[in-house]
Amino acid sequence: MRKKLLCTIVLSLVIVIMLGMFPSQAYSTSLSPNGYPGSVNYLYENGALKQIRMYGSNWLPLFDIDFAHGGVGHIFPHYHLWTPTRSPGYPL
Numbered sequence: 001m002r003k004k005l006l007c008t009i010v011l012s013l014v015i016v017i018m019l020g021m022f023p024s025q026a027y028s029t030s031l032s033p034n035g036y037p038g039s040v041n042y043l044y045e046n047g048a049l050k051q052i053r054m055y056g057s058n059w060l061p062l063f064d065i066d067f068a069h070g071g072v073g074h075i076f077p078h079y080h081l082w083t084p085t086r087s088p089g090y091p092l
Contacts, residue, residue, distance in 0.1 A: 009054075009063055009079050009092070034059050060084070065092070 031041045035055035043051040049067050056062040061082040066089065068076060078089035 009065060031064075033061065035061070061086075 029043075029045075031043050031051060031053045035041055035053070037055060037057045037059060040052060040054045042049060043053075045068070050069065051067065052065040054062045063082060064080045064086070065077055066074075066080070074089060075091040078091050080089055081087045
């Protein structure tokens with residue numbers, strides 16, 4: 001299960017980067033805790049991609065991919081699984 005989800009995360013990231021499928025810049029400081037099943041939301045900060053969140057069939061987050069945030073000792077990008085709460089970050 002975890003390996004399949006990781007493959008989905010990586011594939012989604014590759015598609016987004018290679019095809020440039022970034023929607024217009026988001027103007028909030030965080031992503032919604034709920035979203036349409038199968039949808040992906042993007043968070044930008046100062047024009048740079050900060051976070052991607054994908055939602056599952058229950059309208060709740062499946063995973064986040066973080067590209068930048070505060071704190072010390074983080075490796076970017078990294079991902080967090082939501083099962084049902086947000087897990088620690090795992091490097092991609």
